Amino acid sequence: MWRVLLLCCLSFQSVAASRIQFATEASYPPFEYLDDAGQFAGLDIDLANALCRHLKAECVFHNKAFDSLIPALQFRNYDAVIAALNVTEARSALVAFTDIYYDSSAVFVAKKGTYDGAVNVKNQAIGVQNGSQQQRYLVEEPSMQGVLTVPYATYAKAFADLRLGDIDAVLVDFAVADAWLQAPTNSEFEIVGKKITDVEYFGLGYGIAVNKSNKRLLRDLNKALKQIKATGEYDRIIMKYFR
Known part of the structure; x- marks a missing residue:
């Protein structure tokens, strides 16, 4: 047995x-x-x-x-x-x-001409994926005080609202932003500012x-x-x- x-x-x-x-x-x-x-x-x-x-x-x-x-x-x-x-x-x-x-890093994506060199986050609606490190960065990073963090179930929904003008920018991984921007339909958008590589948030x-x-x-x-x-x-x- x-x-x-x-x-x-x-x-x-x-x-x-x-x-x-x-x-x-x-x-x-x-x-x-x-x-x-x-x-x-x-x-x-x-x-x-x-x-x-x-x-x-x-x-x-x-x-x-x-x-x-x-x-x-x-x-x-x-x-x-x-x-x-x-x-x-x-x-x-x-x-x-x-x-x-x-390796990972985060960037802001916004409509061209919205910001001059960097994202002034105060009173800006920034889309992120719920539960992501980008969300944690916006909520906890002192330099992000004043930002309106808008969580989404997926980045596809965040980018859709960015196209509609319902949010000011999206904070997302650089590789994802780069892939999204390669689509001809997204030619009016751009990466704003430098890559964010803060190990405390993005490991x-x-x-x-x-x-x-x-x-x-x-x-x-x-x-x-x-x-x-x-x-x-x-x-x-x-x-x-x-x-």
Whole structure:
């Protein structure tokens, strides 16, 4: 009887190890989004698939609200989160992170001619994604006092309101801003001011989050990340999305 139970447990572990459940928020191109066919796409998706191939595992993706990702991971609803997550001290107290896979910075995006060289935030309505480090920056950074922070479920909605003139600017990751501005329909907008790279808010870059108790998965993901960097696969993924 015990032998049967042991074999069942080993079989379950084998099946579980062959599939990695990733949670993400698929409205953040070029990192994660749904393509025209409704399939997950983006840098983070390609990266996760590359890691899964090296681990001989199947990637399964789940599209969830951004501010629910870390809580869901803490409750073990998913194995990992890959969603352009800044590795910060506050988040590292809640979940474990892999090695950094992409440097991050934030920028303001506004209609051309709205600001002269920098964003004067006082009494300005600035759109951010709810639960993001950009939101935390606007709320907590002393130099941002006087700003009207407008949270959105997705950056797509924030950019839509920017086009309509309902908000004055959007604070977003540079790579996301750059990708959005490349669309011909967004030619009347621009990045305003310098990149913001404050480590206190934006950490050291992006990492994949796992539950603190899942040390094996953390080790495996880091090992696979080193492998794809060594083979050049990582660089090919980056070059696919950035000029």
